[in-house]
Amino acid sequence: MGFQPIKFYQTGTYTVGNRLLSPDQRSVQAAESRSNSINSGHRACQGCGEALGARYAIDAAMAESHNRLIAVNATGCLEVFSTPYPESSWQVPWIHSVFGNAPAVATGIAAAMKVKGKTDVRVVAQGGDGGTTDIGFGCLSGMFERNDDVLYICYDNQAYMNTGVQRSSATPPAARTATTMPVGPEPGNPFGQGKNLPEIAMAHGIPYVATATVADLRDLEYKVRRAMRMRGARYIHLFVPCPLGWGTASHDTIRIARLAKESGLFPVFEAEHGEVRSVLKIRRKVRVEEYLMPQKRFAHLFGSHPHPEMVIRIQEIADRNIRKYGLLDEEEAA
Amino acid sequence: MIKPFAITLKPGTSLSNLTGTWRTERPVYLDRLPPCNNACPAGENIQGWLYHAESGDYEQAWRMLVEENPFPAVMGRVCYHPCEDQCNRGKLDSPVGINSVERFLGDEAIRRGWKFSEPPDSSGKKVLIVGAGPSGLSAAYHLARMGHGVEIQEAGPMAGGMMRFGIPKYRLPRDVLDAEVKRILDLGVRLRLNSRVENISASMQGFDAAFLAVGAHIAKRAFIPAGDAAHVVDAVSLLHSMEGEERPMLGRRVVVYGGGNTAIDVARTARRLGATDAIIVYRRTREKMPAHDFEVEEALQEGVMIKWLSAIRQADEGQLTVEKMVLDDKGMPQPTGEFEKMEADTLVLALGQDVDLTLLEGVPNLEIRNGTVQVSGNMMTGFPGLFAGGDMVMSERSVTVAAGHGKKAARHIDAYLRGAAYEPHSKHELADFGKLNTWYYSDADKTVRPMLDIIRRQTSFDEVQGGLNESNALFEARRCMSCGNCFECDNCYGVCPDNAVIKLGPGKRFKFNYDYCKGCGLCAAECPCGAIKMVPEEI
Amino acid sequence: MLKQIEGSKAVAEAVALCRPEVICAYPISPQTHIVEALGEMVKSERLAPCEYINVESEFAAMSVSIGASAAGARAYTATASQGLLFMTEAVYNAAGLGLPIVMTVANRAIGAPINIWNDHSDSLSQRDSGWMQLFAENNQEAVDLHIQAFRLAEELSMPIMVCMDGYILTHAFERVDIPSQEEVDAYLPSFEPRQVLDPSEPISIGAMVGPEAFMEVKYLAHAKQMQAIERIPQLASEFRSAFGRESGGLVRTYRMEDAETVIVAMGSVIGTIKDVVDEMRDEGHRIGVLTIVSYRPFPLEQVRGALQHCKRFLVLEKSLAVGMGGIVATDVRMAVTGAGLRGYTAIAGLGGRPIFKAQLHQLFSQAEKDELPQVTFLDLDWEAVNRQQERERQTRRSGPVAENILHDKGIVSAKFG
Ligand SMILES: Cc1cc2nc3c(=O)[nH]c(=O)nc-3n(C[C@H](O)[C@H](O)[C@H](O)COP(=O)(O)OP(=O)(O)OC[C@H]3O[C@@H](n4cnc5c(N)ncnc54)[C@H](O)[C@@H]3O)c2cc1C
Ligand SMILES: Cc1ncc(C[n+]2csc(CCOP(=O)(O)OP(=O)(O)O)c2C)c(N)n1
Ligand code: SF4
Ligand code: SF4
């Protein structure tokens, strides 16, 4: 059983809170008492999806663990903008070791907590898509395979942002990055097979895998809280637009995330022990153009020398996701 | 703990880094004018009272509503609700059922016996009101609440004006009307019935100001040659007589001439009085008909027939001669020379009403145009201290407009009595649909009000349209999107990546922390109702 | 308790006596027997409470140790050679974060060519990582150094590698005195971390530090090792009083009275050297031995103090700074700068090449006569080297070096004539 929307018609489950909801139905983010795990004064770009996603996720984890939480961070934007000496934005115990080892560091902490009998203290590891799908992948897979008691959260902004927007294995086809420039016959990132980390995580048979976006806070909080109620290795893949790297307006971060989901390009679902348990249906389906066009990293697909054939291929990816995960309600899909 | 130098940091210390300096634009909270409020002829703060209704605080909602309009139960039945036409939700699924919630609140107030708050101490001023229709009663209500002495002089035997002598019972049950009128009178308003004012100059003596709201009661006539035995009546008199002891005798076949709401009301009344055929004859087409669509629809459901593009040329006993018409390019009906006969026991003329202006004779500086009294922006006629409103002035004729005039006049009279001028609040920017982020509103179609079964609609004067119950009234209220005004959804508080929004607590809304706000604009973009705007920072 | 026991097992026993709370390792010869033994102890709950984690790489092994240590657990791991290199980034990080992890390095050569046998190039490659490095001469010392290492590491909040020669020590059966739990408990207090990840007192560990403070951070790490120079001898003497054994310290001297020639070395080769020195002393040579126990911190003063009255010294080391010469020798020379001593370097035993007494005898004698070049490669097959070099001069694609040499040596037959 997936995420249960609250029957409330003014704004439904979509807003962060609402004065009319009973407090137990409100999101963590709606509370004055939320932990603000990453506090003001951090140096993320304006409208940074990763900064937002991290607070959403870690605050929810804090709430679920009754503030008994330790966070590990891989190298990347989140780490850099939150802890440049002499100031830290974190309000939770936090450690950054290196780029590729966050899952293992977390394992070590979890082991320490276990051996000390502090099983109430929970461990979250987090990293960017590069830190997760590329350089940290070995450690992540090991952590999954051992089923260590760690919740790993990947903030997927689809490139190595901290080093200046280079391609990662999570960069989508056609996207412009500093290492996949929009030149030549197939501009931007080549169409590959992709590296679907949530599915790879599922293949480990770990207790919980979920995807989410910063556009759907309640779904995200539900997933974090659910993950936190379980033991063992858990993985949440969180889609976080990056205004700088994607060439989007800073106020569009959430809209872009919403369009990624509504177009089917980013399927939002949860899985337990390798089986998909629920999907967040597309509510107002859009074509991929609507998602692609506001982003400068896809500008070369449109403009004066457009590449409609590439847009079609991207639409095919979306359609495949829709079929594969059943993202549309029956009637609409028919 | 002596923590290692530099590489280990104290938590939350980034607060000393004031990122507000990065900003080129700053978000500001604002209130915009919701389109419903903007459209309400009575100037109700619809969104405001829905806000309370949403939380189930119906009394508070009602109190807020009656700040502007003392007739929610009446409005909830007869108002043509232009608010709903403008409601932004109409562009999403269907407009909020403002009118049905209003009725629910009005009925709830009657059921629970809610009273208006006590008026303040008397100002010592006295205002004469002529006519106890919605306009006069509304003015009386507001003036009384401002502490002024009010006397209504009414020609008829009962208060209500057209609400009683025009609008049929099946649309407005009289106990509802009585209850809302009585509540006004309970404020200490003096009502003198059967007191026609013949000459306003004379009657105004002893009063500090007067408000005229005599309506428009003289039926318009069309020249139709009629045989001696032809049974021709006018709509206003017919409907008026419905309030008497005796039911008018109309016969089996009743033809109503006209295309307004009055014509519809007459035809529907005729059906209820036993006419097997109630036929409306109208010179133009359905699109051109001034009557509201929903009324036409309800009439058709009840078996009323409408003959389009037809003009009545001759009335004889039991029979009418009708000429077929065509519309010219301007949409005006033109005769064709084709005639036909129609059986009719009674012909009712529903061709509109004129204002009886005789009481104004001799008043200096009055301007009369198209048979209506001209008033300026403050509802005052050319004669100082003499105000007028409702059907007798140039405007749309409806209960709501009349009530709105009453309120407006009252405010200006109050100012006039104090020797001041009333300055209305400047209007906020309009909260049009484009200002909203409608993603956040979940899909919820309008609640349909229950309708009386069709047999009883054709045979009785029972109320046709039912009201909402508490649960669907709440549902309906919660469909409001709060366009332009913060409804504390916490979105801005949630979506700010920099925690630069401070939540002030229930009912107190939010505040920006400009020390840290980087001006990304996410809060403004994700505010569902458009209550945040980005303004350039002065650099 | 005296036991006839394999070095690895003995070390495992010693580590277990130190009550590690998280052990994590990835198998690599010749470290395997240590972690296998520990794994069994944890599994059988003889060592408890302790979490034993089988990781997927050395990088993870060090990373898990980092996490565990930062969370306040006593963390232990072991590796060697390629494994140490594979974890390098995390090795530096552990030191940078000041986490008192203890790691056994079962010293082994680094490939290519891949080689499982002993030399010191692995731990020496981590010379500047910020870790302390203590070298065991024999298995008894390996046992003892682990006990001291935990104490020192935790006191200073700095990680330590205990280095023991792969196979030579790890796989050797010797009589070793394994102390009792009570003795170890008395010597090694429980871990009181300097800083710890704790929800009741949050801190942020691992900040990004720019030019404005980076030098200071680095200096402070250096200063800690300088502090260790004082603490290591103190801990060794405490150890002596508690356990009745001489173990550890910064340096050890052997037959240095009136020595004119001093052989400087680290690790198990000291045993062979001592034998040769004994023989030469018997023959009347004025020769002694200086053992470096603490390679990092490097005890400059103690080395200088030990050497200043001799005439010459020969650093015999199992490591090579390719393109330069000795690694340990460089530090020793630095220690005696300006003392007017003649210094020689001998590179020996790389990749497990046996070091025989006769070779040493000859080498030391040459040294005494000052007949040595600056750098000597002990037991180098010059013929094989020369032939390969000759081939390379003639043809650009002269074939695989190792195979050619083996062929030259007649170990494999030529494939193509
Ligand atoms: C059949 C019919 C149906 C209608 N249905 C609707 C509807 O559904 N919704 C809607 O919004 N509007 C409706 N209207 C219009 C609406 O009723 C009027 O616009 C509204 O009542 C006007 O209010 P008023 O106060 O200006 O005048 P009135 O309601 O006409 O009241 C005027 C009062 O003044 C009294 N009076 C007149 N002359 C004098 C005098 N000289 N001295 C003392 N008293 C005097 C009259 O007796 C009357 O009581 C309908 C009108 C009719 C005719
Ligand atoms: C071992 C190593 N390789 C490379 C880097 C350089 N580096 C630091 S952050 C980063 C990119 C991070 O990308 P990602 O994980 O996607 O996080 P983001 O910055 O996009 O949030 C890179 C390549 C490093 N710090 N360490
Ligand atoms: S580059 Fe992207 S991910 Fe990094 S801080 Fe800026 S917006 Fe955030
Ligand atoms: S986002 Fe919600 S809480 Fe914020 S101003 Fe808009 S309506 Fe109010």
Ligand code: SF4
């Ligand atoms: S979301 Fe936050 S940082 Fe962005 S404009 Fe609004 S208050 Fe400022």
Ligand SMILES: [Mg+2]
């Ligand atoms: Mg990234």
